[in-house]
Amino acid sequence: MNITVGSSNPAKLKAVTEVFPESYVTSKRVQSHVAAQPFSDDETRQGAINRAIACAEGSNNFGIGLEGGVMYIGDQLYLCNWGALVTPEETVYTASGARIILPKELATELTEGKELGYLMDAYANKEDVSKKEGAIGVFTNYLMTRQAMFSHVVTLLRGQWEFHKA
């Protein structure tokens, strides 16, 4: 099958090709139509859905959107991630990824309007953390990576689609 992913972020694209090895996967720049830094589960999930719909529409392809964000539980800020798969028949499947708490100092800067990608590079003293290990990599001592986390999300999407079409 043909899959269009609404991102050129390698951590996201590799996750999709890992879970759909038999498919032809391409990437397309699309709008998420949510804030550059989503701040709730709802907003992050909506960003993933919007990207997936934009990828699928006008084609016979499956669309996949993957979106990173943050969300509060009480007064603690967590990293959250959502994925959406849209079929050519326009059925939408969604799934979320593992959450991990973010340090208080990052939470303060995020609420001041800075983006997590920028903050993580400064925090880890590295470049393009969001395209590589991700915040989840840094804060798990690299036992987890952003690609592995998104692979899990994409597996949940594929599994739901297979269940419903069976």
Ligand SMILES: O=P(O)(O)OP(=O)(O)OP(=O)(O)OC[C@H]1O[C@@H](n2cnc3c(O)ncnc32)[C@H](O)[C@@H]1O
């Ligand atoms: O190119 P796209 O697909 O937009 O990928 P992105 O990583 O830049 O964008 P996301 O929409 O997934 O994430 C929103 C913002 O949060 C940042 N972000 C999200 N998850 C992150 C992570 O695990 N590590 C570092 N930055 C992250 C990201 O860099 C953006 O600034």
